[in-house]
Amino acid sequence: MRRVRRTASGDSGVVLAAVLLTAFVMSLLGAALLVYTTKQMPQAAEHQDRQAALAAAEAGIEDYLQRINSDPEYYVKGFADTANPSFQGFVPVPGAQDSTAEYRIDGVDITAVPTRGAIVVSATGRVGQAERSLRVELSRKKFTDYAYLSNLEVNDPRNFAKYPGATTPERIEELEDRCGVYRWQGGQKGRSGYDSCGTLQWYNGDITDGKVHTNDLIGMSGSPRFNDKVESGCSPPGCGTVTDSKYRNYDGSTSAYFKYPGDGNGFGVIAGGIVKFPTSNGALKDQTQPPNSGCLFTGPTRIVLKGTYAEVYSRNSKQTNGSTCGGNYTSKGPNFMATVPMTDAGLVIYVQNVPASSSDPNHTAAGSLYSTAPFIPGAKPNKSPDRYRPNPGSTATVPVPNGFPLPEDKAYTDFGSNPVYGPSHGDVLVEGTLDGRLTIGAEDDIIITSDLLQKDPTGDVLGLVANNFIWNYHPVNGLAKGEQYEMCGGSCMHDVRIEASLMSVKHTYGTTYFQHGASQGTITTRGSIVQYWRNNVGDGTFGTSGHAGYGKRYGYDPQLQFTQPPHFLQPESLVWRVSRWAER
Secondary structure, eight states: OHHHHHHHHHHHHHHHHHHHHHHHHHHHHHHHHHHHHHHEEEEEEEEHHHHHHHHHHHHHHHHHHHHHOOOOTGGGGGGGGOOOOOTTSSSEETTTTTTTTTEEEEEEETTTHHHSEEEEEEEEEEETTTTEEEEEEEEOOOOGSSEEEEOSSOTTOOOTTTOOOOOOOSHHHHHHHHHHGGGGGTTTOTTTTOOOOOOEEETOOOOOSSOOOEEOOOOOOOOOOOOEEEEEEOOOTTTGOEEEOOGGTBBBOOEEEESSOOOOOTTOOOOOOBBBBBBHHHHHHHHTTTOOEEEEESSSSEEEEEESEEEEEOOOEOOSGGGGOOOOOSSSTTTTTTEEESSSSSSEEEEEEEEOOTTTTTTTGGGOOSSSSBBSSOOOOOOOOEEOSSSTTTOOEEEOOOSSSTTTTTTHHTTTTSSSSOTOOOOOOEEEEOEEEEEEEESOOOEEEEEEESTTTTOOEEEEEESSOOEEOOBBSSSSBBBBBBBBTTTTTTSSSSEEEESSSSHHHEEETTTSSOOOEEEEEEEEEEEEBOOSEESSSSTTTEEEEEEEEEEEEEEGGOOTTTTOOOBEEEEEOEEEEEEE
């Protein structure tokens, strides 16, 4: 019995010790938890304040966005608006739950607007003792966001090669009124006794490697390939009123390839809204007037890019805005060539029509203009052969002269009431390799005479902006298909590569007499193409015996997402948005 009691007594001691040990451990845990909780409470409050401070900084950015989207010219003030209290110091965040939430704009940098179309804004938000700062880049939708962009997918009524019946201003105006309405709005209908609206389609062999946008609808036949997003100005189901199968994805009527799905309702396109075109490229000419340093040339002008400089031939130019542009031409002879240096900062060259006013320093009387073809001086195209075929259907050749146009070129002799070439036209004929940043503007047309290349595809950018047409040089001696009608024997502009951003403000980019002569291979672009109307670069199905002109492969230059050619034109009436965001 005693042994039992001793054993029980020993057990109770062990239990008591265990209980005391457990209580001690629990007290330690409780104390640790209390200490941890006590420490975490201010840390949680600090974290909450930091998150709220970031939101306050974002509120400052939103305030600036509201101001520039309400007043398109507000950004011009930069960081100098004394009426904006957030430029002077911290201001309360409207409607914030924490009364200490406030923000301040620390800086506005607008220097990148001409080169990249971007504004950089810095802002700081503060809540309690917490501060966080942001640096954001604001941008608007740019023409150069797209590998291809058009206003209308209808052939330009002023393209005589497409509308031979439009021989009077009244006929052309009628076509513009009837065909200049988006198909999704019920436009582009035929009319008895008149040219039909020349709606263009994307065909077999057509490949686009960047984003595509049209304010109209894209039509297609066969198996074109779209390797990026495709946008339309219309929004389904509003587009559903279009029943013609070649304007739908589409729904099994074509085997077109779309990398990205559309918005549904049988359409392979995304609703992208209307991108509004400016009325002219006059803003580029402004860059050639003092105190700006751009170069102004007058009348037909030949430009050959030679890396870090350009050779410029311009017989009718007199005052060009400075010695780096060639200075005063009046005493330098009709074949004088200016050597214009390129710059990393960016240069604008603008070519104007010969002014009609005799008081203008660049005026030349019509009777004194050089007018006998070839009246545009300069070297023949880089890919041009030494001899050409002047006579329709004949293989007989004669030496190729320097200068443009070739006297028998149908684009000069037989292009309706508005030939491509004229002695008073503000035309540019351009080719070569660029080492720098350059935008070339033309009051009339731009003619691409051979490859246009970037020396550095990660830094060089070239823009070509014509008020009227941009043409691929394609001299033919007769209006029929066949190699014998090619004046350059199939090699003058064969398989051309264009590394540039092209924009036709009022008309189109295309090939002169695209439906005549022989196949010229493929036009490969790396940049962007922007045009008001559509035009043809070739005729028929690429790769077949009946094809003339070019097949097309339109590619995008990815650096255009973040930069653009100097002073390249911008769409009208588009909102600014945050395009890049980083915490400082």
